Amino acid sequence: MFLHKNIKLCLVLSLFIIRVFMKKKYFRNLWYALSANQRYLVRRFYYLPLDILDRIKGNKHQYVPPRGSIFTGSPSNPKSFLAHSTHQLHLLQNTIDLKPDDTVLDIGSGVGRTAISLSSYLNSNGKYEGFDVVKKGVDWCNSKIGKDYSNFNFNWFPDVFDWEYDHEFTMLGKQRLSYTTLTRNSQK
Helix, strand or coil, X not given: CHHHHHHHHHHHHHHHHHHHHHCCHHHHHHHHHCCHHHHHHHHHHHHHHHHHHHHHHCCCCCCCCCHHHCCCCCCCCHHHHHHHHHHHHHHHHHHHCCCCCCEEEEECCCCXXXXXXXXXXXXXXXXXXXXXXXXHHHHHXXXXXXHHCCCEEEEECCCCCCCCCXXXXXXXXXXXXXXHHHHHHHCC
């Protein structure tokens, strides 16, 4: 019990400090001055107490990564993460009239937030192709969702410039990105 109270106290204090500094431009500049790997390590360390608490309480889902591994979007608890996933599925159904046998191309698939709900929605004739510039996210998704759903494939595509993850301009020249280009380059 003492450990839980200390973890909660540390969390509350760190969240307060981070929220205060997050509003400051210099903190944002400092954050993005770090490399993607450094930001990932800071994030893992920052959310470690919550990740440990989630494990102790059994507050987890097989397709939801630990909070410290979520590199985009809100590092929420599994219940909120799944609610966001369901919301994204509803948006796709209502906006583009998504059907269970459609093929989905998800550019910027991240840690599978959209793919989770799609995994129970798409049938065996449907297909999901996710692409991302962050290998850790692609590896996570392939080891979890991709392992259980053969019609779900996640591809690492490192040759696309992404200012948040890569400070070097490595875009594919002026080449137009197409599904064929993405598929061919992701298999290198």
